[in-house]
Amino acid sequence: MKKSPLVYSIGIVLGYACIAWACNNEKPQVKFTTKQHMEAEAQTIKNMQSAFEGEVTATAKYDAYSKRAESDGYHNIALLYNAVSAAENIHAINHLAVLNDAGATIPIIKPNFEVKSTKENLNEDINGEAFEAKTMYPQFLKSAEEANNQIAVLSLTYAMKTEQKHKFFFEQALGDINSNTLNSLPSLYFVCPACGNTYSTAAPRHCDFSLTEGKQFIKFE
Numbered sequence: 001m002k003k004s005p006l007v008y009s010i011g012i013v014l015g016y017a018c019i020a021w022a023c024n025n026e027k028p029q030v031k032f033t034t035k036q037h038m039e040a041e042a043q044t045i046k047n048m049q050s051a052f053e054g055e056v057t058a059t060a061k062y063d064a065y066s067k068r069a070e071s072d073g074y075h076n077i078a079l080l081y082n083a084v085s086a087a088e089n090i091h092a093i094n095h096l097a098v099l100n101d102a103g104a105t106i107p108i109i110k111p112n113f114e115v116k117s118t119k120e121n122l123n124e125d126i127n128g129e130a131f132e133a134k135t136m137y138p139q140f141l142k143s144a145e146e147a148n149n150q151i152a153v154l155s156l157t158y159a160m161k162t163e164q165k166h167k168f169f170f171e172q173a174l175g176d177i178n179s180n181t182l183n184s185l186p187s188l189y190f191v192c193p194a195c196g197n198t199y200s201t202a203a204p205r206h207c208d209f210s211l212t213e214g215k216q217f218i219k220f221e
Helices: 020-024 034-071 075-102 118-146 150-179
Strands: 189-191 198-200 218-220
Touching: 034 075, 034 118, 034 150, 075 150, 075 189, 075 198, 075 218, 118 150, 150 198
Parallel strands: none
Antiparallel strands: 189 198, 189 218
16 A cells, blocks of 8 residues: 655635625624633634544554454455545644644643454444534534634634545445445545545545645555
8 A cells, every 4th residue: 555755734825705795695793702712712722632632543543443454354445544544644733733833732642442343443433423523523613713713723624524524435335344345445545635635536636625736645555
């Protein structure tokens, strides 16, 4: 399996434009008091520390799950886990950049997880990715938006959108195990080095999330 170095950081410049329709239909902005803003800032740092811990753990966990899948005879699922592990590592790097930017304490992480059978691992991962995409990251985003921490919003958004795709990939893999159709699983994955967005089969011209050029993607085959 071919991997490229995972030394990347957030390099996206946000731009905002207001067109006539949007201006005419703009929702009134919610104004927060200084106390609310400070509380949101503090909560955002706690959330980013938690998110960083989760992504570091996921990086190690999925790497271990890849080895288990290979030993179970599921080569293409092992390949998927390698790609997802790389994506989670990129999320961890982005979250770390947010914490460093804020001068926050960086937690020392000792990943703790149990390696089960590949089928059990996939079941657990589907639930975990669903929780992050539908509950955890949306809650974290709300605090970051209240704190007006745009770099945190960017990092959290990248992770949330990518976890939604990972859930789909894991569901596909589990479904193929259950139906004994593993030959239909992708044998090639691409991971965006800026946001972790994960693609199967072919890389696009640019990332749907970060607009990073496809030729810069990390390839897993």
